[in-house]
Amino acid sequence: xxxxxxxxxxxxxxxxxxxxxxxxxxxxxxxxxxxxxxxxxxxxxxxxxxxxxxxxxxxxxxxxxxxxxxxxxxxxxxxxxxxxxxxxxxxxxxxxxxxxxxxxxxxxxxxxxxxxxxxxxxxxxxxxxxxxxxxxxxxxxxxxxxxxxxxxxxxxxxxxxxxxxxxxxxxxxxxxxxxxxxxxxxxxxxxxxxxxxxxxxxxxxxxxxxxxxxxxxxxxxxxxxxxxxxxxxxxxxxxxxxxxxxxxxxxxxxxxxxxxxxxxxxxxxxxxxxxxxxxxxxxxxxxxxxxxxxxxxxxxxxxxxxxxxxxxxxxxxxxxxxxxxxxxxxxxx
Amino acid sequence: xxxxxxxxxxxxxxxxxxxxxxxxxxxxxxxxxxxxxxxxxxxxxxxxxxxxxxxxxxxxxxxxxxxxxxxxxxxxxxxxxxxxxxxxxxxxxxxxxxxxxxxxxxxxxxxxxxxxxxxxxxxxxxxxxxxxxxxxxxxxxxxxxxxxxxxxxxxxxxxxxxxxxxxxxxxxxxxxxxxxxxxxxxxxxxxxxxxxxxxxxxxxxxxxxxxxxxxxxxxxxxxxxxxxxxxxxxxxxxxxxxxxxxxxxxxxxxxxxxxxxxxxxxxxxxxxxxxxxxxxxxxxxxxxxxxxxxxxxxxxxxxxxxxxxxxxxxxxxxxxxxxxxxxxxxxxxxxxxxxxxxxxxxxxxxxxxxxxxxxxxxxxxxxxxxxxxxxxxxxxxxxxxxxxxxxxxxxxxxxxxxxxxxxxxxxxxxxxxxxxxxxxxxxxxxxxxxxxxxxxxxxxxxxxxxxxxxxxxxxxxxxxxxxxxxxxxxxxxxxxxxxxxxxxxxxxxxxxxxxxxxxxxxxxxxxxxxxxxxxxxxxxxxxxxxxxxxxxxxxxxxxxxxxxxxxxxx
Numbered sequence: 035x036x037x038x039x040x041x042x043x044x045x046x047x048x049x050x051x052x053x054x055x056x057x058x059x060x061x062x063x064x065x066x067x068x069x070x071x072x073x074x075x076x077x078x079x080x081x082x083x084x085x086x087x088x089x090x091x092x093x094x095x096x097x098x099x100x101x102x103x104x105x106x107x108x109x110x111x112x113x114x115x116x117x118x119x120x121x122x123x124x125x126x127x128x129x130x131x132x133x134x135x136x137x138x139x140x141x142x143x144x145x146x147x148x149x150x151x152x153x154x155x156x157x158x159x160x161x162x163x164x165x166x167x168x169x170x171x172x173x174x175x176x177x178x179x180x181x182x183x184x185x186x187x188x189x190x191x192x193x194x195x196x197x198x199x200x201x202x203x204x205x206x207x208x209x210x211x212x213x214x215x216x217x218x219x220x221x222x223x224x225x226x227x228x229x230x231x232x233x234x235x236x237x238x239x240x241x242x243x244x245x246x247x248x249x250x251x252x253x254x255x256x257x258x259x260x261x262x263x264x265x266x267x268x269x270x271x272x273x274x275x276x277x278x279x280x281x282x283x284x285x286x287x288x289x290x291x292x293x294x295x296x297x298x299x300x301x302x303x304x305x306x307x308x309x310x311x312x313x314x315x316x317x318x319x320x321x322x323x324x325x326x327x328x329x330x331x332x333x334x335x336x337x338x339x340x341x342x343x344x345x346x347x348x349x350x351x352x353x354x355x356x357x358x359x360x361x362x363x364x365x366x367x
Numbered sequence: 368x369x370x371x372x373x374x375x376x377x378x379x380x381x382x383x384x385x386x387x388x389x390x391x392x393x394x395x396x397x398x399x400x401x402x403x404x405x406x407x408x409x410x411x412x413x414x415x416x417x418x419x420x421x422x423x424x425x426x427x428x429x430x431x432x433x434x435x436x437x438x439x440x441x442x443x444x445x446x447x448x449x450x451x452x453x454x455x456x457x458x459x460x461x462x463x464x465x466x467x468x469x470x471x472x473x474x475x476x477x478x479x480x481x482x483x484x485x486x487x488x489x490x491x492x493x494x495x496x497x498x499x500x501x502x503x504x505x506x507x508x509x510x511x512x513x514x515x516x517x518x519x520x521x522x523x524x525x526x527x528x529x530x531x532x533x534x535x536x537x538x539x540x541x542x543x544x545x546x547x548x549x550x551x552x553x554x555x556x557x558x559x560x561x562x563x564x565x566x567x568x569x570x571x572x573x574x575x576x577x578x579x580x581x582x583x584x585x586x587x588x589x590x591x592x593x594x595x596x597x598x599x600x601x602x603x604x605x606x607x608x609x610x611x612x613x614x615x616x617x618x619x620x621x622x623x624x625x626x627x628x629x630x631x632x633x634x635x636x637x638x639x640x641x642x643x644x645x646x647x648x649x650x651x652x653x654x655x656x657x658x659x660x661x662x663x664x665x666x667x668x669x670x671x672x673x674x675x676x677x678x679x680x681x682x683x684x685x686x687x688x689x690x691x692x693x694x695x696x697x698x699x700x701x702x703x704x705x706x707x708x709x710x711x712x713x714x715x716x717x718x719x720x721x722x723x724x725x726x727x728x729x730x731x732x733x734x735x736x737x738x739x740x741x742x743x744x745x746x747x748x749x750x751x752x753x754x755x756x757x758x759x760x761x762x763x764x765x766x767x768x769x770x771x772x773x774x775x776x777x778x779x780x781x782x783x784x785x786x787x788x789x790x791x792x793x794x795x796x797x798x799x800x801x802x803x804x805x806x807x808x809x810x811x812x813x814x815x816x817x818x819x820x821x822x823x824x825x826x827x828x829x830x831x832x833x834x835x836x837x838x839x840x841x842x843x844x845x846x847x848x849x850x851x852x853x854x855x856x857x858x859x860x861x862x863x864x865x866x867x868x869x870x871x872x873x874x875x876x877x878x879x880x881x882x883x884x885x886x887x888x889x890x891x892x893x894x895x896x897x898x899x900x901x902x903x904x905x906x907x908x909x910x911x912x913x914x915x916x917x918x919x920x921x
Binding site (some may be wrong): 071126130133136194195198212213215218219312316320 | 408416418427550565566569570573599606609778
């Protein structure tokens with residue numbers, strides 16, 4: 035049991051460090067949010083003077099930097115433990131928790147499903163390519179790798195230009211058709227259909243650009259596993275190729291990929307900044323960009339916190355799984 | 368609504384996740400229904416998720432429809448013309464002789480969109496409420512239902528466009544109960560404009576015709592404002608007929624107008640400049656504090672190349688007087704000041720520097736007292752036209768022996784040094800005055816009262832160049848205190864002579880603002896011949912004036 039206890043202690047300490055760092059990082063960034071907001075306001079106002087009252091109000095909105103660093107740190111933890119992530123300044127006066135709650139489902143479903151599809155596709159095809167090494171199937175490796183190395187936003191733009199603009203098959207932007215649903219999301223098959231249609235191109239972009247990694251890794255592991263003694267033994271025993279491929283080779287070859295998959299799942303919540311930007315997709319990645327650009331401390335901390343927690347949770351989960359499937363981890367960890 | 372007969376099929380297929388079949392049925396171009404039965408779709412620049420905020424006091428974060436479509440000022444001042452303002456809620460206004468009292472007459476029988484009467488009491492309330500309370504305001508009183516008297520402690524001749532043209536009139540029966548006006552999101556806005564809120568989502572919101580609007584319901588019954596995160600998407604949506612109105616930069620407008628549905632108009636208004644931290648007395652440091660260096664840069668840069676290369680040939684020629692020409696032509700003191708030099712003149716730049724005691728070093732750059740002129744020029748990362756212009760300026764200045772290093776910075780690194788005066792040169796955009804009188808430009812950007820020492824933010828105004836010139840200050844005061852045109856013209860002539868010589872802002876180009884609109888399904892858009900309002904969906908008031916002018920094409 036001490037293996038799990040050690041792991042959990044490790045995660046608690048990591049969590050504390052991550053949250054503290056999260057507190058510190060925005061404060062180390064240059065620039066004063068109040069000045070940025072006033073500057074933008076003046077431009078937005080077309081030269082109209084800003085009353086002192088307005089300036090005071092802005093300073094009080096963004097004036098979270100009162101008291102010593104330590105007082106701020108204590109107050110930060112206090113608010114955090116109550117689930118209060120503060121109020122966004124770029125989206126004033128929307129609460130950060132609400133913004134994240136609205137964006138999270140879109141990101142988790144789209145990026146999550148795309149990541150799972152990409153993983154499964156990579157593993158299955160990778161195993162097959164590894165099994166049939168030396169045949170024409172090997173060409174799949176460089177092809178998928180090319181997709182992976184193409185700049186992500188460019189791939190997305192090409193897909194939009196071809197499939198949406200020229201062929202008119204897919205929508206250009208959004209998480210659903212807001213022309214047909216001006217009142218927003220609703221629980222109907224029509225809406226789900228719309229959301230699925232809108233997810234196809236963004237998901238394709240993610241899958242195309244990430245499947246190569248899984249495929250290559252799986253193929254190589256498969257090749258090295260196939261030269262292992264137990265595979266040779268299995269062949270000598272006269273087992274069916276299918277049984278050797280799935281039960282003996284692929285199963286063991288997939289273990290390293292599984293660890294990577296755990297980490298990739300953790301990062302699902304970080305969203306996919308570029309994809310969300312290109313498709314105006316209502317996810318988390320965009321909140322992150324906006325918060326950093328607008329020096330929106332509260333939003334920045336909220337988003338980073340959610341990401342940190344999920345990455346750690348995913349790692350913890352993988353540790354637990356590993357403890358079960360690989361006894362060596364339990365003893366050496 | 369758009370009829371979509373295939374929707375149920377699409378849904379069933381989608382539920383089965385049969386992607387290909389779905390792709391073929393799920394999304395079809397939106398041109399199925401006639402224009403009169405569908406909303407006008409606008410992108411005014413909002414990114415997703417759109418803020419659910421209709422509070423007119425949250426200038427930076429409230430949604431676009433708040434300004435003009437829902438809340439209105441008393442009068443509309445058309446930036447593009449020198450005609451008198453158009454009455455919205457107001458019918459007429461009159462200044463007292465000394466300019467301290469403005470008497471406004473409202474149109475009769477006005478109503479809010481909830482059916483309550485809109486009276487002078489609401490207007491008086493608005494001027495005394497929240498950030499509207501100006502320091503100079505003595506009182507705002509409703510004399511009767513349609514007359515409001517605003518009294519000030521100082522003459523307000525030059526403030527008409529701000530007081531009457533951009534103070535959003537709010538209903539007393541709603542806002543009278545709101546104390547914390549900055550924290551209010553006002554999700555059910557009660558305004559007087561042509562439209563009222565129908566539905567709101569993070570991705571788009573819809574406004575619908577206001578049946579209580581004084582001129583009757585507008586002809587276009589619904590307008591949908593959409594959130595889009597990249598210019599490319601909006602361009603694609605325009606090209607495929609899914610958007611009707613956009614104001615954005617498109618380097619190659621033919622790609623959008625090629626379908627014959629969308630028309631475009633390119634207006635050149637706001638000058639792009641190099642701001643320089645100009646005053647050594649106020650704490651600026653660096654070679655740019657020497658007027659000779661600024662003058663040399665002014666003649667060394669090749670504005671025609673910058674216009675062509677950085678601004679895709681869409682920008683206009685800037686004037687060193689920072690007036691909007693031809694609108695403000697009547698105030699031009701000297702015809703040679705109409706445009707800044709458009710070609711570079713390295714010889715003239717050398718002459719200016721040598722006369723000021725600079726000499727060219729072995730590295731090819733000018734220096735004085737052993738100090739080479741080395742300047743830092745920054746622009747916000749991603750503002751590609753500014754970034755490219757800065758690069759060109761750096762190259763052109765180098766040819767004239769002035770070393771300027773161009774770099775890009777994040778938004779955060781951009782605003783903070785500018786407002787604190789901790790910079791040498793930066794690319795910047797000035798706003799042209801809203802009315803055919805450059806007064807606000809001069810008082811806002813050039814007056815000593817609009818600046819502050821380096822290290823401090825200007826309390827009022829945007830004189831970030833730290834320009835402080837008693838001659839200019841006196842002329843601005845003189846221009847603000849009179850309605851006499853000759854006196855004003857003299858004052859502006861003085862200002863022109865000073866700022867053209869001192870160049871605290873080095874004009875570069877006149878920024879383009881392109882608008883794209885669907886002239887096939889909707890008629891009544893402003894045109895080159897009839898610029899009754901700027902056809903830019905993000906411009907306060909003008910956007911609503913345009914919307915109220917439109918009607919669906921039959």
